[in-house]
Amino acid sequence: MRISRYYAPRTEKRFSFLGYDRGRTLGGSFTARARGLLAAEFTLLNSNEEEFGRLRLRGVSDAEFVSGNSPTRFETSGRRYQMIADGKEVLITVPKGRSIGDLEIFCEGQTYEAKISLFRTLAVAYAPGSERVARLSGGLMGRSYETLFATQDGCAFSVAIFLLWHVAANRRRAYRRGG
Numbered sequence: 001m002r003i004s005r006y007y008a009p010r011t012e013k014r015f016s017f018l019g020y021d022r023g024r025t026l027g028g029s030f031t032a033r034a035r036g037l038l039a040a041e042f043t044l045l046n047s048n049e050e051e052f053g054r055l056r057l058r059g060v061s062d063a064e065f066v067s068g069n070s071p072t073r074f075e076t077s078g079r080r081y082q083m084i085a086d087g088k089e090v091l092i093t094v095p096k097g098r099s100i101g102d103l104e105i106f107c108e109g110q111t112y113e114a115k116i117s118l119f120r121t122l123a124v125a126y127a128p129g130s131e132r133v134a135r136l137s138g139g140l141m142g143r144s145y146e147t148l149f150a151t152q153d154g155c156a157f158s159v160a161i162f163l164l165w166h167v168a169a170n171r172r173r174a175y176r177r178g179g
Helices: 003-007 019-026 156-177
Strands: 029-035 041-045 051-057 062-067 070-077 080-085 088-095 102-107 110-117 122-126 132-138 144-149
Touching: 029 051, 029 156, 051 156, 062 156, 070 156, 080 156, 088 156, 102 156, 110 156, 122 156, 132 156, 144 156
Parallel strands: none
Antiparallel strands: 029 041, 029 144, 041 051, 051 062, 062 070, 070 080, 080 088, 088 102, 102 110, 110 122, 122 132, 132 144
C-alpha cells in the first residue's frame, strides 16, 4: 500500500489546516527557543519576538504544537510520521528509500522532499519543481532554531513546524544516547 495514493492531487485549491493563514500572519519566518535546560519545550516567536505558540516534546515519537486553541499532535508509527490537528491528518512523512536524512512529505495533495542534516542542524523542504518551501537552521546546542517558509504555499508552515519537531526530537534523542 502506497501512501501517495491517499494523497492524490485534488482539483480544487485547498490550504493546510495549520498553515495558510498562520503563515501569512507570520510573514514567512519564526524563531524557536528552548525553555528549560533539557529543551523539552520550545517557545515559537514571530519577527517581533512575540510568542505565538509552543512545541512540547514528549520523546521522539510524541509531541504537541499548541497555538491558540488548536493543539496539533505529532506521532510516529514505525517509519511513518504523522501530524494531526482536530482529529485530521495535516501531513504524513516517510523516509525516502533507506536514507534517514531524506524524507517525503505528503500534505494537501502535494508531495514535498526534505533533506535533513542533524549534524549541521539543518533541514530544507522542496516542493515539486525544486522550489524551496521551508528551511530550518539551528544552533550547535539545538536550543534555538530559525525558520523561513514560503507564505504562498498552503502547507509550508505545517512543513516548517514538522521539520522543527523532527530535528529537535532526533537531536535530543542523539544527545541522550551519547551521540
